[in-house]
Amino acid sequence: MTRTALLVMDLQQAIVGRVPGLDADFTPRLARAVAAARTAGVPVVHVVVGFRPGRPEAKSSPLFGALPEGAFTDGDPGAEIHPDVAPRPGEAVVTKKRVSAFAGSDLELVLRGEGVDHLVLAGLATSGVVLSTVRQAADLDYRLTVLADGCADRDAEVHRVLTEKVFPHQGEVTAVDAWIAGLG
Structure with missing residues (x-):
């Protein structure tokens, strides 16, 4: 039996503010996906970048x-999660130390504990956390869905190539509204 989780990745204030050309409907669209997941009983996992004081774990990373x-x-x-998609009490917030949602985090333990084997991915940026997480999740044998309009990148062409040519080889690529329609 498939158990799905929606991963909302790097939707932090500083990151949302750094993606040029992000359409005004981006965070409201993700808020619809989050609300639909909650209604359908699909766990929502918020993945964020975070470091301890002094950031010792960040110093060796060029990025x-x-x-x-x-x-x-x-x-x-x-570092705060954008209020449009803010977690509710009881929802997992996973802190990562690198680009992939799995790197330096306990994400896999959270997912395995919930019996999740299908990940629906949304986040910023397509060429960053989404790409890295797609690759690592595929290697970990998760079934994958990427919400193409639930991701964005500083470079629109890179986003297009990833969502139209790269990600379809790893899993399904769909739009937020199509995914929501399939929940019902």
């Missing part, structure tokens, strides 16, 4: 080590 001091630590308002 994360270049961030300003205090970025994505407790108290950083940019």
Whole structure:
């Protein structure tokens, strides 16, 4: 029996604010997906970037080590999950230390504990957390669905290539509204 979870990845204030050209309907569209998942009893897992004070785990990373001091630590308002998709009490919030949702996190333990074998992915950015998570999840034998309009990237062409040419080889690619329609 398939058990699905919706992963909402890197929808943090600082990240949402750094994706140029993000359409005004992006976070409301994801909010619809989150609401539909909750109604259907599909677990919603929020995946965020986070570091402890002093960010020792970020220093060896060319990407994360270049961030300003205090970025994505407790108290950083940019680390907050966007209010349109904020977690409800009881929903898992998984903190990762690298690009993939699995890297430096307990995501796999959370998913296995819930009996999840099908992941529905949404997040920022398509060429970052979504791509890295798709690859790692496929290697871990999860069934995958990517919500193409629930992802975005700084480069629209990269987003298009990934959602139209790369991700379909790993799993299903669909739109938020089509996924929601299939829940009922």
